Amino acid sequence: MSPTPAHQASGGTGAPADDRSSIIAVTALPVLVVIAGVLGFLLPDAFTPLAPSITWALGVVMFFMGLTLTVPDFARIAKRPWIAVLGVVTQFVAMPLLGLLVVTVYSLPPEIAVGVILVGCAPGGTASNVVTYLAKGDTALSVSITTLSTLCAPVLTPLLTLWLAGSYMDVPFWSMFVSICQTVLVPVIVGVLVRVFASKFVDTISPVLPWLASIAIAYIVSIVVAGSASSIATAGVLVLLAVVTHNLLGLGVGYGVAAACRLDTPTRRAVSFEVGLQNSGLASTLATTYFSPLAALPGAVFSVWHNVSGAVLASLFARRPYGKPPVDAAGREPAAAGATSAGTASR
Numbered sequence: 001m002s003p004t005p006a007h008q009a010s011g012g013t014g015a016p017a018d019d020r021s022s023i024i025a026v027t028a029l030p031v032l033v034v035i036a037g038v039l040g041f042l043l044p045d046a047f048t049p050l051a052p053s054i055t056w057a058l059g060v061v062m063f064f065m066g067l068t069l070t071v072p073d074f075a076r077i078a079k080r081p082w083i084a085v086l087g088v089v090t091q092f093v094a095m096p097l098l099g100l101l102v103v104t105v106y107s108l109p110p111e112i113a114v115g116v117i118l119v120g121c122a123p124g125g126t127a128s129n130v131v132t133y134l135a136k137g138d139t140a141l142s143v144s145i146t147t148l149s150t151l152c153a154p155v156l157t158p159l160l161t162l163w164l165a166g167s168y169m170d171v172p173f174w175s176m177f178v179s180i181c182q183t184v185l186v187p188v189i190v191g192v193l194v195r196v197f198a199s200k201f202v203d204t205i206s207p208v209l210p211w212l213a214s215i216a217i218a219y220i221v222s223i224v225v226a227g228s229a230s231s232i233a234t235a236g237v238l239v240l241l242a243v244v245t246h247n248l249l250g251l252g253v254g255y256g257v258a259a260a261c262r263l264d265t266p267t268r269r270a271v272s273f274e275v276g277l278q279n280s281g282l283a284s285t286l287a288t289t290y291f292s293p294l295a296a297l298p299g300a301v302f303s304v305w306h307n308v309s310g311a312v313l314a315s316l317f318a319r320r321p322y323g324k325p326p327v328d329a330a331g332r333e334p335a336a337a338g339a340t341s342a343g344t345a346s347r
Contacts, residue, residue, distance in 0.1 A: 030307045036218035037300065040225035047226035051288060054223055055179070057216045058285045059187045062150075064213045065126055066191015067202050069147060076144045083267065086257070087145035088152060091275045094253045095120035095246075096160045102246045110168040112235060114161075114291055115298035116242050117168075119283040120250075121160040122299075123149035123184075128273040130210075131310040135317035137269030145274040150188060153282070154180040172290055179289060184282060217281050217303060224284045224300040227293030235297065243301045247309055251276030269317050277306045 040047045077084045099120030103113035124146045132142040158176035165171055195202050225232070254275025258268040284299030 030304050030311075032214055032218040033221050033300075033304045033307070036222035037225045037304070040222035041229050041232060044226040044229040047223050050223050051227060054220055054285050054288055055183050057220050058281050059183045061213050061216045061281060062184050062187040063191045064209045064216075065150070066188040066193075067195050067209060068126075068206070069143075069188070069192050070195060074147065076140050077148055080141065080144070083141060083263065084144045084148055086261065087141070087254075087271045087274045088149045090254060090257045090271065091124060091145070091149055092121075092152070092156050092160065094257070094275055095122075095250050095278065096164055098246055098249045098253065100164050102242050102249075106238065106242055106245075108238065108242060109235075111292050111294040112239060112242070112298060113168050114165045114171075115239075115283070115287050115295040116246060117165040118157075118161055118287055118291075118295070119243075119278050119280055119299050119302050120246065121157045121164070122279040122283045123153040123157065124274045125277045125279045125281075125306065126213075127307055127310055128270075128277040131277070131314040132270045132273050134311070135269045135273070135314035136266065137273070137317065138266040139270070141267060142270040142274055145270070149274070150184060150279070153279075154185055157282075157286075169291055169295075176286060176290060179286065180282070183285065220281050220284060221300045221303055224288060224293065224296040227288065228297045231294050232297070235294065239297050239301050240305070243298055243305050244309075247276055247302065247306050250278075251309065251313060272313075273310060277310050278302060280306065 096117065097120075099117040102108075103116050108116065126146055129139060129142045129146055133139045154177050157180055158171070158173045161176065162171040162173045228235075251272050255268050255272035257275075258271040263271070280299040280302035282299075283302070284296040287296035287299055
C-alpha cells in the first residue's frame, strides 16, 4: 500500500495543494520506509510486540484511500469499462504468474516464495495513481483500476494465493477472505461514505492524508522487518533480487499489454504502473497474520522498491513527448485517446 492518490488535474501554473502534498509524500515514502526498516532491524524487541496492530494500521491506510475516492471516480469505470477491466485482468493474471516465475527461477525457500506470490496476488497500490500523475499518464484510468482491483481483492487475492502458493504452505482461503474484507473493503467503503457526507471536511484535511498514509505504511514495515530481523542478514539480498525482478517485469508487461491493444501513450503508462505497483502493505499484513514474519519480508521490501522504481520511471516518462495516438484497422483513434485529457501537460 502507498500514499493516497492525487485526483485533481493541475492548472497551467502548478498542482493544487493536495496534489503537491501527494507528490512530495510519494517521493519521501521510500526514505520514511527505509528509516522505519532500519529501526525495526536494530530494535526488534521494541517493534515485535506491536505485530497485532498491523491490521489496524492497514485499515487506517485503506480508510484514507476511501476518503480520496469520489463518485466521479466510480463513474469513470462505467464510462470506460473495458479498459479498466483490461488493467485489472492484466494485474491479477500477470503479477501472480510472474511471482510464481520469480520464485521458481530463483529457487526461493517456501516462506519467501509465499511472500513473493502474495505480493503478486495483491491489488494495485495507490502509489500508482501518484506516479501516473507525475508521468503525465491517464490518472483517471489509474484511479479506476486501483478502485476496481481493490474491490475484487477479497475474492481474487486469497483464491490466487491458494492456487499458486498452496504447494509451499497451507493457505487459509476463508480466513484471508474475511480478513481482506475487514481490513480493506470495509475501511474503503467507510472512507467513501465519509467523503460523501463530509466532503468539505475531507477537502480541508486532504493535503495531510498522504503523509498520514505514509507514516502508517512505515509503521507496518518497521514491525514486519523487526519480526524477520534474524533472517534479513541471510535472506535480504535474495529477497531484494526477487522483488526488483518481479516489479520490473510487471511494469514491462503492463506497458506491453496496453501497447498490444493499441491504446494511447497516457493509457499505456497508467496500465504499466497499475500492473507493476502493488498493495504491498496488504501483502505484508496477510503474510504476518497467516504465514510467518519471513513471508512478510518481500512485501516490506516491495513497499520501498516500487516507490523508487515508480518515481524513476515516472520521471523518464514525463520527459518523453507523446507521439501520434495509434489507430485501429478502420483508421480511427482508439476510444482511449479521446476519452480523457490526462495526457496533456495540464494533467
